[in-house]
Amino acid sequence: MITPAAAFSGGGSGTEADPYEITDVNQLQEMNAKLSANYTLMNDIDASETSTWNSGAGFEPIGDYTNKFTGTFDGNGSVISNLYINRPSAFNVGLFGVIGSASVSNVSLEDVNVAGSDYVGGLVGANTGTINQSYSTGIVTGSGYLTGGLVGENTGTINQSYSTCNVIGDGMVGGLIGQNNDGLVIQSYSTGNVTGEIEVGGLIGTISFGLVDQCYSTGNVTGSDYVGGLIGNEDGDVTQSYWDMNTSGQTSSEKGIGRTTENMTYPYNSDTTYVDWDFTNIWDIHGSVNDGYPALLSLTNFPPNVSINDPDSNSNVSGTFFVNASITDPNGDSYKSSVYLNNTTGNIDSHIDLSQDNDSVTFDSTSFIDGIYNIMWRAYENETDDGLFGFQTINITIDNTEPVLSVNDDTTDEGNFSQDNITCNISFSDANLNISTIAIYNTSDLVDSNTSSISPHTVTFEDLEEGTYQLNATVSDTVGNIAEMTTREIVLDTTSPYINKIVAPSDVNTSETVEIGFNVTDNIGVNHSLTEFNITGNASAELTEDGTWYNYTLNVPADSVDDIVFNATFYDDAGNLNASDDFTINVSDNIVPVIQDTVYESDANTSDSFIIGFNVTDNIGVNHSLTEFNVTGNASAELTKDGTWYNYTLNVPSDSLDDIVFNATFYDDAGYENASGDKTINVSDNIPPVIQDTVYEEDVNTSETVEIGFNVTDNIGVNHSLTDFNITGNASAELTKDGTWYNY
Structure with missing residues (x-):
C-alpha cells in the first residue's frame, strides 16, 4: 500500500508562483497529503507499477467527497501512461477522486485502466472545478452509476478536452462524461465505445441542466433505456453538437444533431456540420489525423496544410509559369517546403528546402516536351524531410505551340462610323483547339464578348452606345497558348444620355427637406436647357446642374401624407433622350397631435x-x-x-x-x-340635509313617555356623529338612528 508522505518529496513549495514539481508516480500519489497545493508535472510518467499497489487496488484517487482536491494541477502536456485503479466498490474513482474549486489543465492520460462503482472517470470521478485541455485514453469501468471516459459527474467546467476511452457502466454512462449536472462542457469530444443499461450516450449519459456546446462523439453506443448517439437523457441545453450515426449505431439522441461519417469527416460540409466552429484557433481537421474527425489544436499535432492556389488543377500552362501555394501549420510549428515538377519519366525540375516564408516558385517550360505533368508541393515540420508533412499534387498540361489566326474581310475596319454595331469575322486552327473569343472594349472596361470553338467565328455586336471601342480577337488552345489579332479602334456615336444613378429617399416625413439627384453623363454632353422634370405638387419645378449631377430640393408639405412621384427626361445636343421611370417617395408623419x-x-x-x-x-x-x-x-x-x-x-x-x-x-x-x-x-356638496318630517306630542302629562322623531334625508347621507339635539332638562340628550329616522 502506498501511504502519502507527510511532506512532498519533490521540488517547489506548492504555491502558485512556485508549485510542487512532480517527476514520478510516487510524487503523484503524494498529492493526497496536500490537496490545496499547486502542482506541475515536469516529465512523462509511466505509472505501470500502480497495478501492484494496495494489494491490487492500484493508485489511490487524489481527493474524495470529504477532502476534495482544491489546488491546481498543470500537466504541462507531459504524458501519464498506464495508470491502474481497481476499486470496483468505491465511489469517486479516477486520477482525481473529487475536484472542488480547483483547476486541472494540460493533462495527458494514456492507456489508463480505471474501475470503480459510482462517479468513475479516467481523469476525475466528480468535478466541480475547471478541467481545461486534457484527455484520456484506455478503459474506464463503473459497476454502478455516473461513469465517463474523462469525468464521472461534472458540475463544473470542461473545456477543450477529449476521451477515446472505451467506457462500461450501468447507468448514466458516457464516452466523455457520465452525468453533466448543471455544468459547462465546451469544445470537447469522445470517440470510445460506450456500453451501459440506462441513460447511455456517446458523449454524455445524462444531462441535468447546464450547457453542452460545440462537442461531438463517434463511439459505438449500446444500452437498454434512454440510449442516444450523443446524449442518453437530458434536461439541459445542447448546441452545435453532433454524433456519428454510422459508427455509433444510433439514429437518435435526446439532443444534438446526427450526421453520417461522410458528413463528419474530412472533407466535411461546413454548411450543415460543425456550423460556426472555430477551425482557426480551436479545431482543425485533416484526413490523416483522428480518423478524419475534428481534433483540438491544443492537444493534437497536425501536419502543415498545403493548398496550391495557382495554377489550377488540370489547367494548361506554357512558357514560364508560377506555382503559388498557401501553407499553414495549425499548431504554429516551423516547416520547410519542396516543390517538384514531374512527368512520366520522373522529376524534371524542383525547388528544394524552401524557407517558411517562400510560397511561390517559377518553372520555365519553354524547353520541355509538350504533355501532362504533375506538381507536388510538400511541406514538412522540424525542418527535415523526416518530420510530419502535408502535401498537395495537381496535374497540368504544358504546350508551347500557338494556334493560327486570320482576320476576314467583313470585319469592321478602324475608323469612325455612324452606326450602332461592330462586326468581327475570324478563321483559326490548332491541333489542340480550345476556344476563340471576340471582344469589344470601351476606354476602361469590357463591353461585350462572344466565344466559339468553331471556325470561322463571326459575331456582330449591336445596339452599342456612342463612344470609342477597341475590337480584339484571341484564339487559345487547350494548353493555354494564345494567338491574338491586332486590336482595331472604332468610334460609334448613336447613344442617348445615360442616367448613372438616381439618389432620393424612399421614405420622408412631413415638413422635411430632402435632396433629389440624378447623375447623368453623355459622350457629347447633356443639354440642360432641354431637361424636363416633373414632381407632384410643383408644376414649375426645375433641376439645377452641378457637374454631372442634376438636383432638386424637395420641401415636403406639412399637411399631407400623399405619396410624391417624380421623373426626369434628359437630352443631348443631338436630340437623343433618356427618361427615368416614375419614382415614388412615401410620405409619413412624425408630428404628434x-x-x-x-x-x-x-x-x-x-x-x-x-x-x-x-x-x-x-x-x-x-x-x-x-x-x-x-x-x-x-x-x-x-x-x-x-x-x-x-x-x-x-x-x-x-x-x-x-x-x-x-x-x-x-x-x-x-x-x-x-x-x-x-x-x-x-x-x-352644497345641498343641506332635508328634514322631511318631525313627529312629537304637543301636549303631554307628567310622568308620560312619548317619542320625538325626525325623518331626515341627504343626497350624500347624514353624518349622524355630527347631529346636535337639544331638549329642556337633559343637556346630554342624543337622538338614536333608525334608517332615515332620528328618534328620542
Missing part, C-alpha cells in the same frame, strides 16, 4: 353638469375614431367632435364626493399619439 387647450371645472358640486373640452390640432388631422377617453364613473364615455374641439358633458353624481379623474389620448392617421395626462376635478 397638439393638445392646444383643455377646458374643464377643477372644482364642482354634486349634481353639477358642465363641459370637458380638448382643443386638439394635428398637421395631417386627428383620427377621431382612435381617440381614447377615460373618466371616473363612466367606462363607455366618449368625446364628441366639434371642429378642433373634442367635448364631453360631465354630469357630476349627486351622491358622491369622490374626485373625478379624466384623461384623453389623441392619434393622427400616421399612428402618432399625444396623451393629456390625468386631470382631477374636486367634488363638493
Whole structure:
C-alpha cells in the first residue's frame, strides 16, 4: 500500500508562483497529503507499477467527497501512461477522486485502466472545478452509476478536452462524461465505445441542466433505456453538437444533431456540420489525423496544410509559369517546403528546402516536351524531410505551340462610323483547339464578348452606345497558348444620355427637406436647357446642374401624407433622350397631435353638469375614431367632435364626493399619439340635509313617555356623529338612528 508522505518529496513549495514539481508516480500519489497545493508535472510518467499497489487496488484517487482536491494541477502536456485503479466498490474513482474549486489543465492520460462503482472517470470521478485541455485514453469501468471516459459527474467546467476511452457502466454512462449536472462542457469530444443499461450516450449519459456546446462523439453506443448517439437523457441545453450515426449505431439522441461519417469527416460540409466552429484557433481537421474527425489544436499535432492556389488543377500552362501555394501549420510549428515538377519519366525540375516564408516558385517550360505533368508541393515540420508533412499534387498540361489566326474581310475596319454595331469575322486552327473569343472594349472596361470553338467565328455586336471601342480577337488552345489579332479602334456615336444613378429617399416625413439627384453623363454632353422634370405638387419645378449631377430640393408639405412621384427626361445636343421611370417617395408623419387647450371645472358640486373640452390640432388631422377617453364613473364615455374641439358633458353624481379623474389620448392617421395626462376635478356638496318630517306630542302629562322623531334625508347621507339635539332638562340628550329616522 502506498501511504502519502507527510511532506512532498519533490521540488517547489506548492504555491502558485512556485508549485510542487512532480517527476514520478510516487510524487503523484503524494498529492493526497496536500490537496490545496499547486502542482506541475515536469516529465512523462509511466505509472505501470500502480497495478501492484494496495494489494491490487492500484493508485489511490487524489481527493474524495470529504477532502476534495482544491489546488491546481498543470500537466504541462507531459504524458501519464498506464495508470491502474481497481476499486470496483468505491465511489469517486479516477486520477482525481473529487475536484472542488480547483483547476486541472494540460493533462495527458494514456492507456489508463480505471474501475470503480459510482462517479468513475479516467481523469476525475466528480468535478466541480475547471478541467481545461486534457484527455484520456484506455478503459474506464463503473459497476454502478455516473461513469465517463474523462469525468464521472461534472458540475463544473470542461473545456477543450477529449476521451477515446472505451467506457462500461450501468447507468448514466458516457464516452466523455457520465452525468453533466448543471455544468459547462465546451469544445470537447469522445470517440470510445460506450456500453451501459440506462441513460447511455456517446458523449454524455445524462444531462441535468447546464450547457453542452460545440462537442461531438463517434463511439459505438449500446444500452437498454434512454440510449442516444450523443446524449442518453437530458434536461439541459445542447448546441452545435453532433454524433456519428454510422459508427455509433444510433439514429437518435435526446439532443444534438446526427450526421453520417461522410458528413463528419474530412472533407466535411461546413454548411450543415460543425456550423460556426472555430477551425482557426480551436479545431482543425485533416484526413490523416483522428480518423478524419475534428481534433483540438491544443492537444493534437497536425501536419502543415498545403493548398496550391495557382495554377489550377488540370489547367494548361506554357512558357514560364508560377506555382503559388498557401501553407499553414495549425499548431504554429516551423516547416520547410519542396516543390517538384514531374512527368512520366520522373522529376524534371524542383525547388528544394524552401524557407517558411517562400510560397511561390517559377518553372520555365519553354524547353520541355509538350504533355501532362504533375506538381507536388510538400511541406514538412522540424525542418527535415523526416518530420510530419502535408502535401498537395495537381496535374497540368504544358504546350508551347500557338494556334493560327486570320482576320476576314467583313470585319469592321478602324475608323469612325455612324452606326450602332461592330462586326468581327475570324478563321483559326490548332491541333489542340480550345476556344476563340471576340471582344469589344470601351476606354476602361469590357463591353461585350462572344466565344466559339468553331471556325470561322463571326459575331456582330449591336445596339452599342456612342463612344470609342477597341475590337480584339484571341484564339487559345487547350494548353493555354494564345494567338491574338491586332486590336482595331472604332468610334460609334448613336447613344442617348445615360442616367448613372438616381439618389432620393424612399421614405420622408412631413415638413422635411430632402435632396433629389440624378447623375447623368453623355459622350457629347447633356443639354440642360432641354431637361424636363416633373414632381407632384410643383408644376414649375426645375433641376439645377452641378457637374454631372442634376438636383432638386424637395420641401415636403406639412399637411399631407400623399405619396410624391417624380421623373426626369434628359437630352443631348443631338436630340437623343433618356427618361427615368416614375419614382415614388412615401410620405409619413412624425408630428404628434397638439393638445392646444383643455377646458374643464377643477372644482364642482354634486349634481353639477358642465363641459370637458380638448382643443386638439394635428398637421395631417386627428383620427377621431382612435381617440381614447377615460373618466371616473363612466367606462363607455366618449368625446364628441366639434371642429378642433373634442367635448364631453360631465354630469357630476349627486351622491358622491369622490374626485373625478379624466384623461384623453389623441392619434393622427400616421399612428402618432399625444396623451393629456390625468386631470382631477374636486367634488363638493352644497345641498343641506332635508328634514322631511318631525313627529312629537304637543301636549303631554307628567310622568308620560312619548317619542320625538325626525325623518331626515341627504343626497350624500347624514353624518349622524355630527347631529346636535337639544331638549329642556337633559343637556346630554342624543337622538338614536333608525334608517332615515332620528328618534328620542
